[in-house]
Amino acid sequence: MPTKKIPAKTVVKTPVKKASSVKPANKVAAKKSDAGTPLSVVIRRRIEAQKARFHANDNISKFIQPGELEGLVDEVAEKMQAVLESLVIDTESDHNTKNTSQRVAKMFVKEVFNGRYIEQPTLTKFPNVSRLNELMIIGPITVRSACSHHLCPIMGRIWIGVLPSKESALIGLSKYSRLTEWVMCRPQIQEEAVVELADMLEKKIKPIGVAIVMDADHFCMQWRGVKDRDSKMVNSVMRGAFLKDSNLRREFLSLLEKR
Ligand SMILES: [Zn+2]
Numbered sequence: 001m002p003t004k005k006i007p008a009k010t011v012v013k014t015p016v017k018k019a020s021s022v023k024p025a026n027k028v029a030a031k032k033s034d035a036g037t038p039l040s041v042v043i044r045r046r047i048e049a050q051k052a053r054f055h056a057n058d059n060i061s062k063f064i065q066p067g068e069l070e071g072l073v074d075e076v077a078e079k080m081q082a083v084l085e086s087l088v089i090d091t092e093s094d095h096n097t098k099n100t101s102q103r104v105a106k107m108f109v110k111e112v113f114n115g116r117y118i119e120q121p122t123l124t125k126f127p128n129v130s131r132l133n134e135l136m137i138i139g140p141i142t143v144r145s146a147c148s149h150h151l152c153p154i155m156g157r158i159w160i161g162v163l164p165s166k167e168s169a170l171i172g173l174s175k176y177s178r179l180t181e182w183v184m185c186r187p188q189i190q191e192e193a194v195v196e197l198a199d200m201l202e203k204k205i206k207p208i209g210v211a212i213v214m215d216a217d218h219f220c221m222q223w224r225g226v227k228d229r230d231s232k233m234v235n236s237v238m239r240g241a242f243l244k245d246s247n248l249r250r251e252f253l254s255l256l257e258k259r
Contacts, residue, residue, distance in 0.1 A: 039071045056148040056187035057196070061119045069109055069117055077105035112146060115185030121178040123204060125169035133208070135248065136162045137255055138176045147220050148187040156216025156232075158194075160201065161252040163209040163241050171204060190216060190233055198237040209241030211252050 046063040047054050054060050064072075080101035084091050091097045109117060139159030146153055160176055171179075183197050194212045201210050213236045221231045242249050 039068060039075055043068070043072075056116075057189070057192060059116055059120070059182075059186070061117055064117055072117070073102075073105045073109045075105075076108060077102045080104050111185070112144070113186055115182045118182075121175065121182055123171045123175045123179065125171055125204065128164055128166060128168050128170050131166040132164055132170075133166055134163075135251060135255075136164065137252065138162070138173060139256075141177045141180045143180065143184050143214065143216060145184040145186070145188045145190075145193065145216075147218060148189055150220040150224065151187060152218070152220035152223055154184075154188065154190065154216050154218050156214055158197075158215075159213045159256050160197075161209075161211035161242065162201070162205060162207050163248065164205065165208045168205050168207050176201075190214060190218075191235055194235060194237045198239055202239060207240065209243070209245075209248065210237075210239045211242040211249070212237045213253075213256060 043060070043063050044054070047060060050063075052058075052060070052063070078101070081091070084097060084101055089097050091100065137159060138161075140157035141160070143156045143158050144153065145156075158180055160180075164170060179200060180197060183193060183200070194214050198210050198212050201207070201212075213234065215232060215234045217232055221227075222229050238249060242252065
């Protein structure tokens with residue numbers, strides 16, 4: 001596949017929950033529901049009714065109905081406008097900031113935090129017909145995320161090592177990038193993000209082992225704070241065979257160094 005990056009637009013697919021052509025009145029997405037309740041509150045109530053979690057790095061797509069993301073963008077834009085006003089920025093006569101609230105809202109909901117709001121990309125799994133059981137390394141996959149603490153960008157790379165079993169279900173190479181992007185497009189903590197990705201791959205592929213290495217620049221260390229431009233964070237997760245077999249682990253890590 002020639003393209004490595006998935007254009008954000010192809011990912012921004014609102015999940016179609018029902019294939020009916022006519023939407024029943026009660027299924028129509030709430031914009032500002034009944035008594036002027038903000039849409040975020042409507043969604044939040046659905047989540048709480050199911051006792052589900054909605055931390056920054058959780059996906060809440062199943063609580064969002066088709067069409068509601070647009071409404072969320074509008075709500076975030078309204079509040080972002082209030083933030084700009086509190087920052088004492090004259091968004092009326094400063095043409096540069098005139099539509100900033102709308103742009104930022106759209107960026108959050110539809111792009112950089114989109115992994116919270118859209119369903120997991122579909123992964124076509126195919127049986128391991130040639131019964132591969134050799135180490136596979138996928139990467140580097142470009143990672144664009146943001147830290148949950150400051151909402152500052154995290155830019156980095158990920159390598160995934162998979163040791164499939166003869167019974168493993170395999171997924172296409174591009175799916176590793178799509179899955180990674182889906183997990184990373186949320187406010188994250190690097191350590192938790194790699195664990196989540198490893199859990200997901202274990203569940204999907206059922207391999208003998210999974211290993212992930214992530215190497216990233218944290219802009220909250222560069223743009224603010226200590227302003228250390230060279231600080232990077234590297235962390236890894238080793239599962240199954242990668243944990244038990246030090247030769248396999250060494251092989252994986254040495255192959256990364258050559259890239
Ligand atoms: Zn931070």
